Structure formats: C-alpha cells, structure tokens
Amino acid sequence: MVKPMVRVEPRDKQPGGKTPTKLLFLASLLALLCPTLGWAQESQIFRLVTFTSAGDSRLGATHGEGQADIVDVHNAIRYLMREQPGTVGDLPYIPADMKTLIEAGSTSISAVRRVYESITRLKASARFSEPGGDERIFHPPTSVRLLSPIPNPSKLFGLAGNYPREGEPARYPSIFLKSVSALIGHEDVIDLAGLVTEGVHEPELAFVIGKKAKNVPEARAFDYVVGYTICNDVTARDLPQGNHPTQGGNMRKGLDTFSPCGPYLTLKEDVPDPHNLAIESRLNGQAWELPNANTKYLTFKIPEIIAYLSQRITLMPGDIIATGVPRAVVPLRAGDTAEMTIERLGTLRNRVVAKR
Numbered sequence: 001m002v003k004p005m006v007r008v009e010p011r012d013k014q015p016g017g018k019t020p021t022k023l024l025f026l027a028s029l030l031a032l033l034c035p036t037l038g039w040a041q042e043s044q045i046f047r048l049v050t051f052t053s054a055g056d057s058r059l060g061a062t063h064g065e066g067q068a069d070i071v072d073v074h075n076a077i078r079y080l081m082r083e084q085p086g087t088v089g090d091l092p093y094i095p096a097d098m099k100t101l102i103e104a105g106s107t108s109i110s111a112v113r114r115v116y117e118s119i120t121r122l123k124a125s126a127r128f129s130e131p132g133g134d135e136r137i138f139h140p141p142t143s144v145r146l147l148s149p150i151p152n153p154s155k156l157f158g159l160a161g162n163y164p165r166e167g168e169p170a171r172y173p174s175i176f177l178k179s180v181s182a183l184i185g186h187e188d189v190i191d192l193a194g195l196v197t198e199g200v201h202e203p204e205l206a207f208v209i210g211k212k213a214k215n216v217p218e219a220r221a222f223d224y225v226v227g228y229t230i231c232n233d234v235t236a237r238d239l240p241q242g243n244h245p246t247q248g249g250n251m252r253k254g255l256d257t258f259s260p261c262g263p264y265l266t267l268k269e270d271v272p273d274p275h276n277l278a279i280e281s282r283l284n285g286q287a288w289e290l291p292n293a294n295t296k297y298l299t300f301k302i303p304e305i306i307a308y309l310s311q312r313i314t315l316m317p318g319d320i321i322a323t324g325v326p327r328a329v330v331p332l333r334a335g336d337t338a339e340m341t342i343e344r345l346g347t348l349r350n351r352v353v354a355k356r
Contacts, residue, residue, distance in 0.1 A: 042344060046113055047264035048099050048227070050151055050185075051144040053136070057151070058090065059096060061116040065346055066263065069138040073112055076119040076137050087118040088091075098150050098265065099318040102210055102226050107172055109226070139199070145272035147185040149229050149265035150208060153318040156180050156259060157309070158204075158233050162299050162324025163292045173300040173308055178233075179254035180245055181284040184350070186263035190234055192354040193255065199332040199352075202233040202325035203281045203340030205274065205295050207302055208265060211316035222262065224315070227276060230340055230348040233321040234258040234332070260350045271344050281330050282339040292326040293343075299324075 042065060043262055051070055060070045074096060080088045091111050095101045117139060121299040122128045130138060160174040184190070192199060210226030236252040253259075271277070279293040298309075307325065309315060332338060334354035342346040 004150045017196050024052055040088050045266060045344060046116070047266055047346070048098065048101075048112065048149065049262075049264055050125045050147040050149055051139070052147060053139060053144050054134075057096060057097065057147065059094075059101065059112075060139075060247075061112055061114075062146075062264070065300055066141055068141070068188045070141055070144055071116055072139065073115055073139050075131070075135050076115050078135070079131065079137055080115065080118055080122070083120065088115065090211045091115070091155065097152075099152055102150070102208070103317040105211070105282070120279075145185065146187065146261075146263050148183040148261040149263075150261075150318045150320060151183060151185075153180060153183075153208075153320050155313070156183065157255065157319070157321040158231075159300070159305065159322065159324040163297050163326045164284075164299065165327075168216060168297065173305055175305075175309060176250065176253070178250075178259050179256075181256055182254055182259035183255050184232075184260050186260070186348055186350070188350060189257065190260065190332070190338070190350050190352045191230075191257045192236075192352065192355055193333075194255075195255070195263070196236040196239050197333070198237045199258075199280075200235050200237060200329040201283075201332050201340070202235065202321040202329050203279050203337045203342070203348075204231045204279075204292070204325050205277060205279070205342055206231040206261065206322040207274065209306075209315045209317055209319040209321070211317055213306065213310045216310040217307050218303035218307045221306040222268065224306060224310075225268050225302065228271050228345055229261055229265055230263075230345050232260040232338065232340060232350065233322055233325060234260070234276060234350060235329070260348055262348055263346050266345050270304070271326050277343040277345070279326060279343075280341040282341075283330055283332075285339075288330045290326045291328070295323070295328065 044063055044068055047062045051060045053060055059073045061073055062070050077088060092107050094111055096309045156178045158176050158178050190323050206229050208226050209224055211224055213224040216224055240303050241251050276294050277295045281288040281290050332352050334352055336352040339347055339349045
C-alpha cells in the first residue's frame with residue numbers, strides 16, 4: 001500500500017509567525033497516525049474482481065489489499081435466496097461477467113455490493129455453513145487466479161508522454177490502441193516469448209468506462225467512469241519489426257501478455273480524487289525511483305482524455321484507458337518480478353519469463 005504523505009499547515013499563528021505549541025503537537029500526532037489511518041481506510045475498500053476457480057471464469061467481490069476472501073457473487077446469491085431470502089428478495093439483474101455487469105449499470109453494481117455485505121455479515125454471525133464444491137462462496141485469495149478485472153473490453157487504450165516532459169507542452173493527448181489479447185491478470189506471467197531480450201514495465205492509473213460515451217464534454221466526463229484499476233503498459237525495447245512508422249508502438253506494446261491489469265476494479269465512489277494518487281514501483285522487491293510518481297502530475301486529466309477520445313471514437317462500457325507512466329520506466333528481463341502499487345487501488349504483481 002502506498003502510504004500518503006501528510007503536510008499539516010496550521011492557519012493560526014502567534015505574533016511573529018510562531019506556531020502555537022498545541023498545533024505543533026497536533027501536526028506531529030497526525031503525521032504519525034496517517035499511515036495507520038490510511039491503511040485502515042484502504043483495508044475496507046470494496047473491490048470487484050474476475051477470477052477463475054476450477055477453470056470457470058466467475059464474478060467476484062472482496063475488500064482491502066488482498067487479505068480478505070474472494071466471494072463468488074452468484075453462489076452467494078443462491079445461498080442467500082435459500083437461507084436468508086429477505087436480504088435479496090428484490091435484487092435487480094446481476095450478470096455473470098464484469099463487462100455485462102458494467103453495461104447493466106449502477107443499480108446492478110450496487111446490488112453486488114449489497115450481496116457481498118449481506119453474505120460477509122452472515123458469515124461473521126456464525127450462522128453460515130460453507131457449501132463448498134461447485135457452490136463454494138468464500139475463496140481464500142491464494143486459491144484462485146485473478147484475471148484482468150474486465151477480460152474482454154471492446155478497446156484498450158494507452159497514453160504516451162502524459163506526465164511532464166521537456167520541450168513544448170502538448171496540445172492534444174497522444175493516445176494509442178493496445179491489443180485486447182495482451183491483457184493478463186495479477187500474478188500472471190509476462191512472456192517475452194523469445195522475441196524480446198529486454199522490455200520495460202510502466203505503472204499506470206487506468207480508468208474504466210461505465211456507459212456508452214460519444215462527444216462527452218469535460219464537465220460530464222466522470223459520469224462515464226465506473227471505476228479504476230492498475231495497468232502495466234509493458235513495452236518491448238528490442239523487438240525485431242519492420243521500419244514503417246505505422247507499425248511502431250502498436251507491436252512493441254501489443255504483444256501477448258504485455259498488458260497486465262488489476263488486481264481489482266475499484267469503484268469511483270471509493271476513489272474520491274483520482275488526480276492525487278501516489279504511485280510506487282518495485283523490481284524484484286526493490287523500490288524503483290519514479291519522478292512525478294503521483295497522478296496529480298498528469299498533463300491531460302481524465303475529463304480531457306474522455307472529451308478528446310469520445311469526439312473521435314465511441315467509447316463502450318468496460319473500455320480500459322491507461323493514463324500514462326511517470327518517468328522513468330523500469331527495465332524488465334526474464335526472471336524479474338514487477339510490482340506496482342497505486343494508492344487506494346492495490347498492488348499488481350507479475351513475473352517475467354521468456355518462453356520460446
């Protein structure tokens with residue numbers, strides 16, 4: 001978890017500019033408590049996931065930073081309907097996959113949260129008996145495989161140069177498409193496939209479109225966001241390819257496994273300010289320095305990106321848009337483990353291999 005940095009600036013000062021002793025004490029106390037308070041808040045954040053168990057893709061829910069069980073949403077609904085029908089008797093339609101859930105809208109998404117809260121309360125009350133087998137509800141997080149939260153978006157976008165750079169400021173965002181087949185999930189392997197000796201991994205905030213968007217004004221842009229996740233915009237440094245400029249980054253960034261996303265979809269109501277999230281990167285357990293490692297430094301903010309894109313391309317529910325990487329990028333070679341943490345969104349981890 002990224003621990004927020006807190007700076008307390010008391011408003012009231014004594015004559016001569018000196019800060020009263022009580023305020024100094026309060027400032028020190030808040031600075032000491034902040035990491036603990038931040039952890040407590042993030043440990044309760046609701047998450048949506050797509051996971052596999054015994055080979056089947058399932059819609060799941062959890063909370064926190066990976067310590068809590070993953071709840072199989074539809075098994076939980078069946079259990080509650082049988083054992084506690086009063087808690088779910090008026091549920092709206094809840095689709096079986098994340099993309100269709102997003103298409104169904106906020107009422108269905110809120111219902112998933114209600115199912116999750118109902119089943120976790122029931123388990124805590126000791127009146128719950130785990131069905132197990134194909135009807136299992138609570139899965140230990142280490143017993144399932146997390147896929148990309150939306151494994152099948154219609155589109156996956158990236159942004160280049162969207163943090164401060166030298167030279168003239170850009171007039172428009174530089175947006176490119178990545179192959180949807182590049183998507184993988186948390187703890188999946190990034191495969192250099194014998195085609196690449198060295199790549200780079202790029203920790204990026206990504207937002208997910210919640211409803212069809214065309215010609216959206218900046219003032220209404222957040223109405224079209226359902227939530228946020230982490231994306232690793234992996235790039236090949238030495239991929240053999242043709243020399244025509246139209247090929248360029250599409251191939252270097254679009255190889256299979258070159259877009260890890262996850263671990264979760266965190267709903268926008270649980271991320272009050274997506275433009276002030278700290279970003280951390282680690283390679284093989286060691287922190288990697290990232291200048292401008294906070295989304296507050298984004299050159300083009302989310303409303304500008306949505307307005308620009310939706311004027312040109314119709315955005316659909318479930319589309320993923322990664323907002324760009326702070327400098328500098330992190331080198332990757334076979335045998336490495338890449339981790340990236342974004343405040344309030346969790347930690348995405350992937351190993352690197354080079355299968356031929």
